[in-house]
Amino acid sequence: MYTAATTDTLADLRAVLPDDSFRTDTNPYLTEPRGRFAGSGIVVAPRDTAEVARILGYCNARRIGVVPYGGGTGLVGGQLMNGGAAPLVLSLERMTAIRATYPSESVLVAEAGAILADVQRAAEDIGRLFPLSLASEGSARIGGLLSTNAGGVNVLRYGNARAQCLGLEVVRPDGTVWNGLSRLRKDNTGYDLRDLMIGAEGTLGIMTAAALRLVPKPAGVGAAMLAVPSPAAALDLLALAQDRLGDGVSAFELIHRQGLDFLTEVGPDFRAPFAQTPEWMVLIDIGLPAGLEPDAALETVFEAAAEAGLVTDGIIARSGADRDALWHIRESIPEANRRIGSVSSQDISLPLSQVPAFIAQAGPQLARIGDFRINCFGHLGDGNLHYNVFPLKGETRTDHDDKRAAVKTCLHDLTDALGGSVSAEHGIGRLKVGDLERYGDPAKLAMMRAIKDALDPNGIMNPGAVLRNLTDD
Missing domain, CATH: 3.30.465.10 (Uridine Diphospho-n-acetylenolpyruvylglucosamine Reductase; domain 3)
Incomplete structure (x- = not known):
C-alpha cells in the first residue's frame, strides 16, 4: 500500500532537485475542470527524464504515491486524488521540447x-x-x-x-x-x-x-454543415460520403440543436449557420489530394444525399474563414455545456448501427427519472457520443444531485445492453473505476490487475486510477 508525501518528502527532494522544481501554489493542480472534486499533495515539476527517474526511485523506495499531471484537462479524475494519503503530484509542464x-x-x-x-x-x-x-x-x-x-x-x-x-x-x-x-x-x-x-x-x-x-497535409480541405432529419439519416449520410470520398472524410460530427440553443443562451458567440436551427445537423470535414476540389466534392455529396432524402438543407464553407466558423460552433459546445452545468455527462461509444437506437431509447428512459434538457453530440464517424444531461432553464445542476447516480446508471446500462463502452475517449480515471468493475469483463480485469502488480508492485503509480486500490472499501 502506498503512503503519503510529507514535509520530510519535500525536504528530501529539495536536497536533490533545483529550487524551481517545486510549486508553492498547488491549487491549479488539485482541482478538476468541472469543479466536482479537489485533491491534495506536494507538486513537483522536473525538467528532464533524469529528474523524473530520481523522483520515482525515491518515491518507490518509500512507497509514496505518485500522480502524473499533464495539462489537467481530464474529465474523469485521473490527474488528482480526492481522498486517501496525499500523493506527490509530478507535473510534466517543464518538459516541453x-x-x-x-x-x-x-x-x-x-x-x-x-x-x-x-x-x-x-x-x-x-x-x-x-x-x-x-x-x-x-x-x-x-x-x-x-x-x-x-x-x-x-x-x-x-x-x-x-x-x-x-x-x-x-x-x-x-x-x-x-x-x-x-x-x-x-x-x-x-x-x-x-x-x-x-x-x-x-x-x-x-x-x-x-x-x-x-x-x-491534404492539398485541399473543406467543410459543410448539413441538416439531417434524424440520427439514422446521418449514419446513412456517412456511408454515402465515404462511398464517394473514401478516406477523404476526416471528421463527421453529429450535433443536436440543443448545443446551438446553449450557445445562444450562454455563449460563446457564434454565427448561426441556418436561419432556423434544425433538430439534427452533421458537420463533415474533408481533406483531398491535389487535383480534387473540396467544394465540388461536397456539392456532389449534398446533391446525392438530398436526392436520397438524407439532408434537408446545408451550408458548404467557401473559404477558410467559413470553415473555421463552422468548426467554432462544434468546438464551443463543450464550453457552453460547462457554463450551463450538467447533471451528468457521459462519454460513450456504440457500434455505429446502434447509435440511432441509443438516442431513441435514452430520452424516454431518462424521462422516468426527471425532466431534463439533453445535449447529444459527438464523433458519429467512430461511434463516440457525448450524451450530456442538463437541468431545465431556471434550475441548476445541484437541484438534481439526488438523480445523478440514477441518470448515469440508466445511460450506462443502455450503452452496455447495446454492446457499447462506458468510456470512449476520456479514460477511466477515478470517476469510472466502479463502472469498469460493473461492466468490464472479469478476465480482462484480472489480466489488468496482474500487469499492474507485476510492473508496479508497490502500487505507487497513480493509486486508485483505472483499478481500485485493494485496500479500498
Missing part, C-alpha cells in the same frame, strides 16, 4: 509536456500534419493524451492517439528508464510495451517523450 524532427520519415519526437497545439505547429513547420485534434489542444499535453489514448474529431480518418505513436520513453516505477523511442513502423520483437503504456493513465509508469507519426 520538440527533441527532433525527421521530415523524410514523417516523424517528430516530443517530450511528454509538449502542448498539442505546439506539436501541431512543429509538424506544420516541416510540411506535415499531426492529426490529433480536440477542443483542449491549447492546454492538453502529449503525455496525458497518450496516457488516456485520447480521440478527438479526426479518429475517423487517422485513428486515436495510439495510432499516432511509434515509440515511447518511459520512466518505470522503480526509476529505471525504458528507452523505447523507436521510429520503426515494424518491430516484432516481443510484447508491444508501447501499446501497453498508452491508455494506462499513468498507472504503470510515466511517459517522458514520444516518437509521433506525422501524415501528409
